[in-house]
Amino acid sequence: xxxxxxxxxxxxxxxxxxxxxxxxxxxxxxxxxxxxxxxxxxxxxxxxxxxxxxxxxxxxxxxxxxxxxxxxxxxxxxxxxxxxxxxxxxxxxxxxxxxxxxxxxxxxxxxxxxxxxxxxxxxxxxxxxxxxxxxxxxxxxxxxxxxxxxxxxxxxxxxxxxxxxxxxxxxxxxxxxxxxxxxxxxxxxxxxxxxxxxxxxxxxxxxxxxxxxxxxxxxxxxxxxxxxxxxxxxxxxxxxxxxxxxxxxxxxxxxxxxxxxxxxxxxxxxxxxxxxxxxxxxxxxxxxxx
Amino acid sequence: xxxxxxxxxxxxxxxxxxxxxxxxxxxxxxxxxxxxxxxxxxxxxxxxxxxxxxxxxxxxxxxxxxxxxxxxxxxxxxxxxxxxxxxxxxxxxxxxxxxxxxxxxxxxxxxxxxxxxxxxxxxxxxxxxxxxxxxxxxxxxxxxxxxxxxxxxxxxxxxxxxxxxxxxxxxxxxxxxxxxxxxxxxxxxxxxxxxxxxxxxxxxxxxxxxxxxxxxxxxxxxxxxxx
Numbered sequence: 001x002x003x004x005x006x007x008x009x010x011x012x013x014x015x016x017x018x019x020x021x022x023x024x025x026x027x028x029x030x031x032x033x034x035x036x037x038x039x040x041x042x043x044x045x046x047x048x049x050x051x052x053x054x055x056x057x058x059x060x061x062x063x064x065x066x067x068x069x070x071x072x073x074x075x076x077x078x079x080x081x082x083x084x085x086x087x088x089x090x091x092x093x094x095x096x097x098x099x100x101x102x103x104x105x106x107x108x109x110x111x112x113x114x115x116x117x118x119x120x121x122x123x124x125x126x127x128x129x130x131x132x133x134x135x136x137x138x139x140x141x142x143x144x145x146x147x148x149x150x151x152x153x154x155x156x157x158x159x160x161x162x163x164x165x166x167x168x169x170x171x172x173x174x175x176x177x178x179x180x181x182x183x184x185x186x187x188x189x190x191x192x193x194x195x196x197x198x199x200x201x202x203x204x205x206x207x208x209x210x211x212x213x214x215x216x217x218x219x220x221x222x223x224x225x226x227x228x229x230x231x232x233x234x235x236x237x238x239x240x241x242x243x244x245x246x247x248x249x250x251x252x253x254x255x256x257x258x259x260x261x262x263x264x265x266x267x268x269x270x271x272x273x274x275x276x277x278x279x280x281x282x283x284x285x286x287x288x289x290x
Numbered sequence: 291x292x293x294x295x296x297x298x299x300x301x302x303x304x305x306x307x308x309x310x311x312x313x314x315x316x317x318x319x320x321x322x323x324x325x326x327x328x329x330x331x332x333x334x335x336x337x338x339x340x341x342x343x344x345x346x347x348x349x350x351x352x353x354x355x356x357x358x359x360x361x362x363x364x365x366x367x368x369x370x371x372x373x374x375x376x377x378x379x380x381x382x383x384x385x386x387x388x389x390x391x392x393x394x395x396x397x398x399x400x401x402x403x404x405x406x407x408x409x410x411x412x413x414x415x416x417x418x419x420x421x422x423x424x425x426x427x428x429x430x431x432x433x434x435x436x437x438x439x440x441x442x443x444x445x446x447x448x449x450x451x452x453x454x455x456x457x458x459x460x461x462x463x464x465x466x467x468x469x470x471x472x473x474x475x476x477x478x479x480x481x482x483x484x485x486x487x488x489x490x491x492x493x494x495x496x497x498x499x500x501x502x503x504x505x506x507x508x509x510x511x512x513x514x515x516x517x
Contacts, residue, residue, distance in 0.1 A: 113453075117463070125479070211352075
């Protein structure tokens with residue numbers, strides 16, 4: 001193993017000891033796994049008829065089209081709107097004009113701190129409830145857009161601030177206006193830095209679409225509920241639904257890592273501070289000279 | 291807003307539930323997450339791999355699915371919390387509450403593990419080398435030198451995790467625990483004329499709680515900062 005903060009490269013006695021630990025751990029893990037499978041078997045959760053819906057073409061297509069596809073659609077729709085929202089408010093937070101900067105700061109901080117579910121219920125009861133399935137669908141999308149938009153605003157701000165200050169200075173020196181500096185010089189470079197963070201946010205949005213369950217919005221969790229209410233196969237359903245979420249999220253994470261390596265290189269990924277920890281709003285940022 | 295003020299005792303008990311879930315599962319996830327992190331960064335490859343698999347699985351599953359597991363799927367295989375029934379005033383810690391705490395703990399520990407791991411990675415190699423040079427064993431290096439420093443480096447990401455967890459407690463309301471979201475949904479249903487006011491009132495309480503957390507973290511961070 002490579003040099004670690006925590007331990008030296010092991011000597012022969014340690015290696016022997018680790019071998020014992022390894023064996024003990026493997027036995028313990030195998031025991032736990034076997035116990036879980038045995039428990040499932042004992043409670044008749046491994047019976048064929050409990051899993052049958054997931055081998056029936058009709059239910060597979062329901063799961064994939066009404067479930068996974070709708071969920072992905074909700075997640076990506078809200079991320080696309082959220083990028084627009086985040087761009088407007090993130091750039092707004094960097095404005096030199098206080099009456100643009102402060103409202104943008106307030107909106108971003110407020111929606112970052114408020115749980116998505118509260119927002120979703122508000123939108124659903126005041127707008128979506130009389131509009132059936134599409135009302136629930138858009139309630140989820142609107143709530144996720146505003147929340148993820150507020151998070152992405154912070155990402156955009158951090159991304160723009162991460163562009164070396166010489167870039168903006170040089171642009172001002174050749175006589176560009178503020179909007180030109182932002183549009184031609186800073187944003188195109190910042191996008192590259194922000195891309196991995198935006199893709200990671202897709203994972204968050206995808207997971208949060210499951211909250212649509214609270215307003216009976218279409219999507220994986222609701223399709224899953226329909227299946228287990230009908231077949232009383234809660235365990236298999238939860239396993240299948242979770243596996244679908246995990247697969248998509250792992251793919252997204254893998255893409256984010258790949259983009260990070262390809263476009264950003266070995267630099268640390270963009271880190272966005274927690275709500276309230278940011279030196280929010282106060283004073284114009286350092287790398288945008290007046 | 292008036293509705294919320296008139297029913298302030300209900301709102302107070304709702305937030306008592308929110309805070310109880312937050313505190314109990316917060317402490318449990320910190321303990322379990324630290325244990326996971328220790329496995330993750332330890333020298334035994336199998337343990338490390340096992341913790342990594344746990345984190346990858348749980349982190350990529352929505353909290354709602356974890357909750358569905360503990361509420362509707364768990365009882366089918368004997369994961370039950372019927373033995374839990376503690377009532378303090380209007381704070382009911384019953385089997386719903388316990389299932390919620392279990393789900394929140396399982397879910398949040400994976401994030402705690404990742405936060406601590408990033409903290410451990412932030413400790414300079416020389417610190418550990420010096421500790422080893424004076425002859426401390428693995429446990430000594432961990433508890434005397436690396437972990438105290440890692441914990442400081444861990445405060446900001448850990449606070450983000452805790453803030454996310456505070457907001458996540460609302461999901462529990464979907465499954466019948468009478469916490470803030472549950473109460474807000476009830477009010478929104480019963481008093482349709484004041485929806486915006488109800489939302490703003492609950493949202494502002496959450497904003498205050500979140501700001502309190504991050505303020506406390508900011509203070510800790512400043513006190514613990516070393517040169």
